[in-house]
Amino acid sequence: MRPLEARWVAISDPFWRARQEAIFDVGLRAQLEQIESTGRLENFRRCARGESGGHQGRYYDDSDVYKWLEAAAYAVQQHPDHPIRPCVEEVVSIVANAQEPSGYIDTFFQLMHPDKKFTNLSALHEMYCMGHLIEAGVAHRQAFGDSGLYGVAKRAADHIAATFGPGKRVGFCGHEELELALIRLDECELGVGARGEYWHLAKWMVDQRGRRPSIFEAEIADTEAMKLSPWMPQMVRNEGSYSGEYLQDHAPVSEHSFVVGHAVRSMYLYAAASETCDLGDPTEAALQRVWDNLTTQRMYITGGIGPAAHNEGFTTDYDLPHRTAYAETCAAVGLALWGERMGRLTGEARYWDVVERALYNGMLSGVSLSGDRYFYTNPLESQGEHSRTPWFSCACCPPNVARLIGSIGSRIASVGRGPEGSVLWIHLPVASRISTPKEEGEARFQIGGAYPNPGVVTVQFQGPTGAQVAVALRVPWWCESATFAWNGERFEPKIEQGYAVIRREWKQGDALSADFSAEPRWFVSNPKNLSALGRACLMVGPIVYCLEEADLGAAPHRFVADVAARPQLCESNSMGHGLSEWWVKGSLENLPDGADLYAPLEKSERAPVTARFIPYMAWCNRGANAMQVWVRKET
Ligand code: FUB
Ligand code: ZN
Numbered sequence: 144m145r146p147l148e149a150r151w152v153a154i155s156d157p158f159w160r161a162r163q164e165a166i167f168d169v170g171l172r173a174q175l176e177q178i179e180s181t182g183r184l185e186n187f188r189r190c191a192r193g194e195s196g197g198h199q200g201r202y203y204d205d206s207d208v209y210k211w212l213e214a215a216a217y218a219v220q221q222h223p224d225h226p227i228r229p230c231v232e233e234v235v236s237i238v239a240n241a242q243e244p245s246g247y248i249d250t251f252f253q254l255m256h257p258d259k260k261f262t263n264l265s266a267l268h269e270m271y272c273m274g275h276l277i278e279a280g281v282a283h284r285q286a287f288g289d290s291g292l293y294g295v296a297k298r299a300a301d302h303i304a305a306t307f308g309p310g311k312r313v314g315f316c317g318h319e320e321l322e323l324a325l326i327r328l329d330e331c332e333l334g335v336g337a338r339g340e341y342w343h344l345a346k347w348m349v350d351q352r353g354r355r356p357s358i359f360e361a362e363i364a365d366t367e368a369m370k371l372s373p374w375m376p377q378m379v380r381n382e383g384s385y386s387g388e389y390l391q392d393h394a395p396v397s398e399h400s401f402v403v404g405h406a407v408r409s410m411y412l413y414a415a416a417s418e419t420c421d422l423g424d425p426t427e428a429a430l431q432r433v434w435d436n437l438t439t440q441r442m443y444i445t446g447g448i449g450p451a452a453h454n455e456g457f458t459t460d461y462d463l464p465h466r467t468a469y470a471e472t473c474a475a476v477g478l479a480l481w482g483e484r485m486g487r488l489t490g491e492a493r494y495w496d497v498v499e500r501a502l503y504n505g506m507l508s509g510v511s512l513s514g515d516r517y518f519y520t521n522p523l524e525s526q527g528e529h530s531r532t533p534w535f536s537c538a539c540c541p542p543n544v545a546r547l548i549g550s551i552g553s554r555i556a557s558v559g560r561g562p563e564g565s566v567l568w569i570h571l572p573v574a575s576r577i578s579t580p581k582e583e584g585e586a587r588f589q590i591g592g593a594y595p596n597p598g599v600v601t602v603q604f605q606g607p608t609g610a611q612v613a614v615a616l617r618v619p620w621w622c623e624s625a626t627f628a629w630n631g632e633r634f635e636p637k638i639e640q641g642y643a644v645i646r647r648e649w650k651q652g653d654a655l656s657a658d659f660s661a662e663p664r665w666f667v668s669n670p671k672n673l674s675a676l677g678r679a680c681l682m683v684g685p686i687v688y689c690l691e692e693a694d695l696g697a698a699p700h701r702f703v704a705d706v707a708a709r710p711q712l713c714e715s716n717s718m719g720h721g722l723s724e725w726w727v728k729g730s731l732e733n734l735p736d737g738a739d740l741y742a743p744l745e746k747s748e749r750a751p752v753t754a755r756f757i758p759y760m761a762w763c764n765r766g767a768n769a770m771q772v773w774v775r776k777e778t
Contacts, residue, residue, distance in 0.1 A: 144487040144490065144557045144558070144559040144566075144568060145335040145336070145487070145557060145558060145559055146483070146487070146553045146554070146556075146557050147553065147555065147556040147557060147558050147567075147577060147579070147580075148285060148552075148553050149217060149220065149221070149286075149549075149550050149551075149552035149553040150220060150285065150286065151552075151577060151578050151579070151580065152552035152553070152555055152556070152575050152576070152577045153552075153575055153576040153577075154551070154552055154555075154573060154574070154575045155574045155575055155576065156573045156574035156575060156593075156594070157574075157721050158573075158720075158721035158722065159548075159551055159573055161512075161719075161720075161721060162507070162510075162514075162548050162551070163221070163548055163549065163551070164514075165510075165511075165512060165513055165514025165515075166214065166218075166510070166514045166544075166545050166548050166549060167217075167218040167221075167222065167225065167227070167549070168514070169513060169514040169515050170510070170514035170515050170541070170545055171211070171214060171215055171218060171227050171545065172227065172230075173514075173515035173533060174211055174515075174534075174541055174542055174545065175211065175227075175230055175234075177533065177534040177538065177541075178207060178208055178211060181199065181200055181204070181534070181538075182199025182200055183199070183200060183204050183205070183207060183208050184208065184234065184237055185199060186198055186199060186200070186204070186205070186241075186250035186251075186254065187205075187208070187237045187238055187240070187241040187250055188237060188240075188241070189250070189254055190240075190241035190248075190250050190253045190254060191237070191240035191241045194254065195254055195255075195257070196254060196255065197254060198250060198251050198254040198255045200536075201251075201536070201537060202251040202267055202268060202371075203251075203267075203268035203271060203272055203318075203539075204250075204251075204538075205248075205249060205250050205251070205272040205275075205276070206268070206271060206272045206275040206320075206539070207538050207539065207541075207542050208234065208238065209238075209272065209275035209276045209278070209279040210275055210278075210279070210539075210542035210543055210545070210546050211234070211542045211545065212231065212234060212235065212238070212279040212282075212283070212292065213275070213278055213279040213282045213283075213542075213546040213549075214542055214545035214546040214548075214549045215227050215230070215231045215234075215549075216231070216279065216282040216283045216285075216286040216287070216290075216549075217282065217286060217546070217549030217550050218549060219231060219286060219287055220285075220286030220287055221552075223287065231290065232290065235283075235290050235291050235292045235295075236291070238276070238292070238295060239291055239292070239294075239295045241253070242295055242298065242299070245302050246298035246299050246300075246301055246302030246303075247260060247299070247302050248272075248273065248276065248295070248299055249269045249272055249273065251267070252267075252269065256371070259371070261306065261314065262367075262368050263362060263368045263369070263371050263372055263375075264314050264315065264316055264317055264358065264359070264362065265317035265359040265362050265363065265372070265375055265379070265390060266317055266371065266372030266374075266375040267317075267371060267372060268316065268317070268318050269316070270303060270315065270316035270320070270321040271316050271317075271318040271319075271320040271321065273299045273300070273303060273321060273324075274316070274320035274321035274322075274323065274324035274325075275320060275324070276292075276295065276296050276299055276324075277296040277297075277299060277300050277321070277324035277325065277327070277328050278323070278324045278327055278546075279292060279296065280292045280293040280294075280295060280296025280297065280328075281293070281296065281324075281327045281328055281330075281331045282546075282550075284331060285331065293331075296328070297328070300324075300325065300328055300341060303321065303344075304340065304341070304344055307344070307348075308344050308347060309347055313351060313358055314358060315348040315351060315352060315358075316348075317359060317375075317390045317408075318390070318405075318407075318408050318411075319391070319408050319409075319411040319412040319415060320411050321345075321348065322345040322348050322349055322411070322412070322415035322419075323345075323411060323414055323415045323418075323480070325341040325342065325344055325345035325348075326341070326342055326345045326415060326418050326419070328341045329341035329342040329345070342419070345415055345418075345419055346419035348415075349396060349412065349415050349416045349419050349426075350395065350396070350397075350419075350426075352391060352392055352395065352396065352412070353387070353391065353392050353393060353394045353395040353396060353398070353399075354395055357385065357387055357392050359379060359385075359387060359390060359392050360379075360385040360387065360392075363375055363376045363379060363380075363385070378390075378454065379392070388403040388404040389404040389405055389408075389454055389456070390404060390405065390408055391403070391404055391405075391408060391409050391412050396412065396413075396416050396426050396429055396430075397424075397425040397426045397428075397429050398425075398429060399429045399432065399433050400429070400432045400433065400436065401432075401433065401436045401457075402433050402436050402437040402441055402448075402457050403456070403457050404454060404456050404457060405449075405454055405455050405456040406448050406449025406455060406456040406457060406469075406471060406474035406477065407449075407455070407471060407473045407474050407476075407477045407539075408456075409456070409457070409477075410448075410474060410476075410477025410478055410480060410481045411477055411480070411481075413430055413433060413434075413481045414477065414480045414481040414484050416429075416430060417430055417481060417484035417485050417487075417488050418484055418488075420488075422488065422489065427488070430485065434481075434485060434494075436460075437478075438497055440460040440461055441457055441460060441461075441462075441463075442478075442497075443463055443468060443470055443505065443523060444500075444504075444523075444666065444668070444680050444682075444687055444772070444773075445470070445475075445500070445501075445504035445505040445508065445521065445523060445687050445759055445772065446475055446478060446479075446497065446500035446501030446502070446504050446505035446506070447468060447470030447474070447475055447501075447504075447505035447508075447521045447523070448470060448474045448475065448477075448478055448505070449469050449470060449471055449474045450462055450463055450464055450467075450468050450469055450470065451469055452467070452469045452520075455469060455471060455474075456469075456474075460671070461669065461671040461672045461673070463668075463672050463674055463675070464674050465522060465523040465524035465674050465675075465771075465772065465773060466522055466523075466524040466525065466526070467522065468520065468521065468522045468523055468524075469520050470505060470520060470521040470522070470523075471519060471520060471521070471540065472505075472506065472508075472509030472510075472517070472518060472519060472520075472521060472540035472543065472544055473539050473540050473543045474505075475501045475502075475504075475505035475506040475509065475521070476501075476506055476543050476544065476547050478497065478498075478501045478505070479498045479501045479502050479506060479547065479554075482494045482495065482497045482498035482501065483495070483498050483554060483570075486498065486570065487557055489640075490568075490640050491640045491641055492570070492617040492618065492640060492641025492642050493620070493641055495570040495571065495617055496619060496620040496685075498554065498570070498571075499571060499595065499619070499685045500685055500687075502547075502551075502554070502571075503595060503685050503686055503687075503758075503760060504685075504686070504687045504758075504759050504760055505521055506544060506547060507544075507760035508521045508759055508760045508762065509521060509540055509544050510541070510544045510545075510548070511531050511763075511764055512718060512719070512720055512761060512764050513764075515533060516531035516532060516533060517531055517532060517533070517534070517535070517540055517541045517544070518531055518540070518763070519535050519537070519540050523689075523759075523771075523772040523773060524770065524771050524772065524773070525763075525767075525768075525769055525770045526698070526700075526769050527692070527767050527768050527769045528767070529763065529767060529770075530763065530766070530767035531763055531764075551573075552575065554570065554571055555569065555570065555571050555572070555573050555575055555577065555590070556568060556569045556570060556571075556577055557570065558579050558580065558583045559583075561613060563613065563646060564611055564612070564613065564646075565579070565582075565583045565584055565611065565612040565613065566612065566613045566614075566615055567579055567583070567586070567588070567612055567613070567614050567615070568615045568617070568642060569590065569602065569614065569615065569616045569617060570617050571594070571595075571617075572590050572592065572594045572600040572602070572616060572617070572657075573590065573594055574590055574591055574592060574593070574594070575589075575590050576588070576589050576590075576605075577590065579612065583612060584610045584611065584612050585607070585610075586604070586606075586607070586610040586612045586649065587604070587605040587606055587607075588602055588603065588604055588605060588614070589601075589602075589603045589605055590602055590603075591603065594659070595619075595684045595685050595686060595722075596683075596684065596722065596723055597621075597622065597659055597660050597661035597662075597683065597684045598658070598659065598660060599656055599657065599658050599659070599660075600616070600656065600657045600659055601654055601655070601656045601657075602614055602616060602654065602655045602656075602657075603652065603653070603654040603655075604649040604650070604651065604652065604653040604654070605651065606651050608649065608650040608651050609648055609649070609650070610648070610649050611647075611648050611649075612649070613644055613645065613646040613647075614644070614645050614655060615639065615642035615643070615644045615645075616642060616643045616644075616645075616655065616657055617641060617642050617643075618638065618641060618642065618643055618657070618659075619659060619684070619685065621661050621664075621682070621684050621685055622659040622660065622661050622684075623661075624660075625643070625657055625658060625659055626657070626658045627643055627655065627656065627657050627658075628655075628656045628657075628658075629645070629653075629654075629655060630653060630654055631654075631656075643657065659684075661683065661684050662683075662709070663681060663682070663683045663709070663710040663725055664681070664682055664683070665679040665680070665681055665682075665704075665706045665776070666679060666680045666681075666682055667679055667680075667776075668680075668773075674773070675773045677775060677776065678773035678774060678775055678776060679704060679706050679773065679774060679776040680772055680773050680774075681704075681710065681725065681727065681756055681774075683723060683725065686722055686723075686758050686759075686760075687758070687759040687760075687772060688725065688756040688757065688758060688759060688772075689756065689757060689758075689759045689762050689770050689771060689772045690702055690727075690754055690755075690756055690757075690770065690771050690774055691757060691762055691763075691765075691768055691769070691770045692768040692769040692770065693765045693766075693768050694717070694754060694755040694756075694757065695731075695752075695754050695755075697731060698769045699754075699769055699770060699771040699774065700769065700771060700775075701731050701732050701733065702729050702730075702731060702732075702752070702754055702771075702774055702775065703729050703730050703731075703732055703749070703774075703775045703776065703777055704727055704728075704729040704774045704775065704776045704777065705727075705728040705729050705730070705777050706776045706777060707777070708727075708728040710725040710726060710727045710728075710756065711725065711726040712724075712725060712726075713725060713726055713755055717755065717757065718757070718761055718764055718765075720757075720758060720760070720761045722758045722760075722761070724755055724756060724757050724758070725755070725756045726753050726754070726755060726756075727753065727754050727755075727756050728751070728752075728753050729751075729752060729753075729754060729774075729777070730749040730750060730751050730752060730777075731749065731750050731751075731752045732747060732748070732749055733747065733748050733749075733750070734746060734747055734748070735748065759772055
């Protein structure tokens, strides 16, 4: 099973089109201004001029330029005349001119420490940055032929491959990413599933991690190496001795059972491991264990992950505080990246349920509806202390959401061959026109409907008549009574691994339709999740809802929901986000004005109120204000 690349997909769904337009037409330009004004491009220019010293920003800031280039590639691919195109060409040439003849490129080391390259792999992100360069290079080549960036990317990859690997130096990056990039480069060079030199290097890097002696343990004992990252030793130690959990170096991946350490790092590692293991091998079993631990004990209902700020990552089971949730935007991106790969590895639809949760909630909450204001952390509750900003000093999230939203089309479907021929798996039936590549019969389909709003989804065949391709449509977890029709006639498809499968020879106009209706539903949490005790969260389909002060006119903490009353659909959508909004009955709790901090129960008052609930992803688009995902409920 391989992704149907975004170039085979034309999205018509107004929800995702609006998200993409906000990024392509507003976000990319705003990000580029930040990238320029913060000195990120100047770092490259200085390298090109052969200067030394004067690096501006953080040591991994090059990666933001590369992620921006990747996102911009998707914009130009979908809109060849997009006004961002000349900027893309200029940034590519700025980057290309900075590369050393060896292929090495990292402006921090080139300017500040040219004699210390690859001496501090645990902290200093050289391979992480070059990984993002490689991903950008591949996106450019896939999106619009080439832009010169692919050559830069390949030279960087070759430099790394000449330095590290079996029989060479044992080394890999403290922040995973390069592994994913190498796999992508391999696919671009040889085709999916070919398993060439870059794929083998990625696998080796995944498999070497966690072995003893640890390369990182040796590094943190080296005082010279640690001069550039004095904070790293304490991150990787536990009670004084080396643990390596922060950067997933505590054990080989095949022995992992719990998700630990830095959330983004771990997601990128497991995403790469899902592409370098085979079904049934010990690494795959480990990935299943870790996935279960993550999704049943350590994931917010929004698909946000990594509750803690101190390690930007994981703590213990059921530790899911709402107001202080770290839940970095990039971590939700990472979860989507891992989930889609688990889905393709196993063929099971349930992974896409999580991908969908992360995409529509924890990832999208990270960007404003306008496309140019961002959240780094994604709390599930606020008393008004959180607000979106145009940029961050550590700005990993804005260009990361941009590249994910830009390439959302590649998550709609996968293609491949099953035992009975070609299969088109539709994971996210977002309204779009899709065609399968030549090897898969060049079949064209139109997906219709308003997914993920509950309702009817249609998959209509648009030729060429006679195409023999099985369509496997994911049945989402939130629809408990899906019904199906074939050319208007009700039928019962076979359900295989969570997909409704239809195998036939298609003729023009044939249509499969699926009724994915669902009522608004209240969810409660496992009582071990203390933060959610006595509270409920409203979901409609995969969309998590919240209550904002801007709608209630009072702090949402005072609201008590009547969960026995069915929420009613709001007649209008307050912010044009394209999803439904709901009226929820409840009451507003108060103490009389001037009351003491504490008062006898009989002094409290309750007034009935009906409150508008909006999608969590759309919160804080009307300025900073209080918000709750988990509201108190009437018992
Ligand atoms: O270190 C690079 C990125 O910056 C990480 O993925 C984020 O968590 C942030 O620390
Ligand atoms: Zn981030």
